[in-house]
Amino acid sequence: MEDKILKDIAEQYGTPLYVYDTDKIVSQYEILKKSLPEELGIFYSMKANPLLGLCQLFKKLGSGIEVASSGELYTAVAAGFLPGQIIFTSPGKTREELEFAIEKGIYSINVEAVEEAVLIDELAAQKGKKVKVSVRINPDFDISGSNIKMTGVPTQFGIDGINAEAAFEALGKLANIKVTGIHIYTGTQALNAKNIVLSMEEIIKLSLDLSQRCNFPLEFLNLGGGFGIPYFKDDMPLDMETFAKEFSLVWSRYKERLAGTRVFVESGRFLMAEAGTYLTRILYSKDCKGKKYLVCDGGSNQHASSAFLGRYIRNNFPMHILNRCENEEQVNVTGPLCTPTDIIGQNVTLPRAVAGDVLAIHKSGAYGSTQSPALFLSHPLAAEVQYYRGKTYILRERWGKEDFIKGQKELEFEP
Numbered sequence: 154m155e156d157k158i159l160k161d162i163a164e165q166y167g168t169p170l171y172v173y174d175t176d177k178i179v180s181q182y183e184i185l186k187k188s189l190p191e192e193l194g195i196f197y198s199m200k201a202n203p204l205l206g207l208c209q210l211f212k213k214l215g216s217g218i219e220v221a222s223s224g225e226l227y228t229a230v231a232a233g234f235l236p237g238q239i240i241f242t243s244p245g246k247t248r249e250e251l252e253f254a255i256e257k258g259i260y261s262i263n264v265e266a267v268e269e270a271v272l273i274d275e276l277a278a279q280k281g282k283k284v285k286v287s288v289r290i291n292p293d294f295d296i297s298g299s300n301i302k303m304t305g306v307p308t309q310f311g312i313d314g315i316n317a318e319a320a321f322e323a324l325g326k327l328a329n330i331k332v333t334g335i336h337i338y339t340g341t342q343a344l345n346a347k348n349i350v351l352s353m354e355e356i357i358k359l360s361l362d363l364s365q366r367c368n369f370p371l372e373f374l375n376l377g378g379g380f381g382i383p384y385f386k387d388d389m390p391l392d393m394e395t396f397a398k399e400f401s402l403v404w405s406r407y408k409e410r411l412a413g414t415r416v417f418v419e420s421g422r423f424l425m426a427e428a429g430t431y432l433t434r435i436l437y438s439k440d441c442k443g444k445k446y447l448v449c450d451g452g453s454n455q456h457a458s459s460a461f462l463g464r465y466i467r468n469n470f471p472m473h474i475l476n477r478c479e480n481e482e483q484v485n486v487t488g489p490l491c492t493p494t495d496i497i498g499q500n501v502t503l504p505r506a507v508a509g510d511v512l513a514i515h516k517s518g519a520y521g522s523t524q525s526p527a528l529f530l531s532h533p534l535a536a537e538v539q540y541y542r543g544k545t546y547i548l549r550e551r552w553g554k555e556d557f558i559k560g561q562k563e564l565e566f567e568p
C-alpha cells in the first residue's frame with residue numbers, strides 16, 4: 154500500500170495500528186487455490202489472524218476454517234462458518250472445548266492422543282452422538298527446509314507414527330466415535346515448493362496405507378501445508394507455479410485412490426502475512442552511548458515476532474518510515490515498554506526520522522497481535538482496520554484504559 158494511503162489511515166485511526174489490504178488477501182487466496190487441483194479444499198488456519206471480519210472474508214472466498222481453541226471455534230461460528238466447514242486441531246483440547254465442538258457438530262475433531270479419543274467417546278455417549286474424528290499423526294518424515302518442524306522430531310503434536318496402528322485399533326473399539334481421516338502438519342514457513350510436494354506425497358502414501366491396514370475409510374485427508382512467505386533479505390519467495398506443476402503430477406498418481414476422500418491443505422501465514430502492515434508512531438528519537446534509538450508508541454507488546462520473540466534468528470522485519478527516503482542511518486527501533494527486549498528493529502538502516510513520523514512494519518498480517526503479549530504493561534490493544542478499494546473498515550476497535558480492569562474484582566477484604 155502506498156505511503157500516502159497508510160499515512161491517511163494512521164491519521165484517521167491513530168497509532169499503533171494494524172492495516173490489512175483486502176486485495177492482497179484475496180490474491181494470495183487465489184494463488185493458493187489455483188495452485189491446487191480443483192478437488193482440493195483450503196482451510197484458513199485462523200491462528201494466524203483470528204479477527205472476525207477476516208474470517209468472514211475467507212468464508213466468502215470459499216475457504217473452510219481450522220480452529221485451535223474454543224475461542225477460535227466460537228469466532229468461526231460467529232463468522233458464519235457452517236459446522237461442516239470447521240475442523241479443530243490442538244494438542245490440549247479440554248473437556249469443555251470438546252463438548253463445545255461436539256455440540257456444534259463440526260466436520261472433524263483432529264485427535265492428538267488416544268486419551269483424547271477416549272474422552273470424546275465418553276462425551277459423545279453422554280450426548281447420544283456419534284462423533285467424527287480424524288487422527289493427527291507425527292510420522293518419521295518432516296518437511297525439509299521448513300523453519301519450524303512439527304513432525305519427524307519429538308513434539309507434543311499428534312500421535313507418534315510408531316504408535317499409529319495401535320492407536321487406530323484402540324480408536325476402532327470406541328463405539329461413539331467414527332475415525333474418518335488423517336491430519337499431518339509437517340511444519341511452517343517452508344519456502345521450497347518441491348519439498349512441500351515431497352512431504353505431501355509422503356502424507357498421501359502413509360494415509361492410504363494406514364487406511365487399508367487399519368481398516369477405516371479415508372473420508373478426510375488434511376495434508377497440512379506450511380506455505381511460507383519471504384520475510385527477510387535472503388528469502389526466496391515460494392514458487393507456487395512449481396508447486397502447482399509438481400503437485401499435479403503427484404495428484405494424477407493418487408487421485409483415483411482418493412476419489413472418495415475430501416482432501417485439504419491448511420494455511421494461515423501464506424494467506425495473511427503479506428497483507429498486513431503495522432504502523433507505529435515515533436515518540437522520541439535519541440542517542441545513547443553512540444547508538445541511536447527511535448522510541449515508538451507500539452512495540453513487542455503488539456508485534457512480538459518483529460521483536461524476535463519466538464524466533465531464533467534475529468533478523469529485522471522489512472520496515473520503512475512513511476514519506477521519508479533521505480539521510481539513511483543505523484538505528485534501533487523500540488516500543489514503549491520498560492524492558493530492554495522491546496526492540497522491534499535492531500541496527501536497522503532507515504532514513505533520518507523525527508518524532509511524529511510513522512514507521513511501517515511490513516509482512517505483519519499473520520501472527521501479529523494474536524501472538525503478542527498484549528497485556529504486558531497495560532498499553533491499549535492496537536486498533537485493526539481493513540482497506541478495500543479506497544475505503545477503510547474497522548475490524549477491532551482500539552482498547553481504552555478502562556479495558557484493563559474489565560472483568561477484575563476490587564479487593565474485598567481487609568488484610
Ligand SMILES: Cc1ncc(COP(=O)(O)O)c(C=O)c1O
Nearest residue numbers: 198201338341342379420421422
Ligand atoms: C496444525 C497447524 N495447522 C496450521 C498451521 C498454520 O501454519 P501457517 O500459518 O504456517 O500456514 C499451524 C501453525 O503452526 C499448525 O500448527
